[in-house]
Amino acid sequence: MAELKQKDRDALPESNFAFEKQRKEPLENATHVRNAIARxxxxxxxxxxxxxxxxxxxxGAAKKHGVEVHEKSWREIGKTHAAAKKG
Incomplete structure (x- = not known):
């Protein structure tokens, strides 16, 4: 996993995080984008x-880093996988 060291994370601008104010879920690369979706x-x-x-x-970060996102909205996260498992 592409882990950011605290020093590097602190140096990132707020715009590089999914949740800017909270500085949560960095979006620096494809791995981070997938983690942001999962979490x-x-x-x-x-x-x-x-x-x-x-x-x-x-x-936007997913498109930039070539990550395929199936959900159209954050409200769909987890629902597509649960539906597929039931079927």
């Missing part, structure tokens, strides 16, 4: 508006 619903203390903004940043 999206675990981020606490954010509003739906902040989630909407974070999702847009994730989508």
């Amino acid at each position: 999206f619903n675990q981020v606490e203390g954010v509003t739906d508006d902040e989630r909407d903004a974070a999702w847009k940043r994730i989508q």
Whole structure:
């Protein structure tokens, strides 16, 4: 996994995080983008508006880093896999 050292993470601008104010879920590379999607619903203390903004940043980073995103909205995260397992 592409882990950021604390010094490098602290040096990143807020715009390089899915959740800018909280500086959560960096979007520096494809691995980070996939992790941001996987952990999206675990981020606490954010509003739906902040989630909407974070999702847009994730989508932009996914396109930049060549990560395929199946969900159209953050509200779909986890639902497509659960539906596939039931079928």
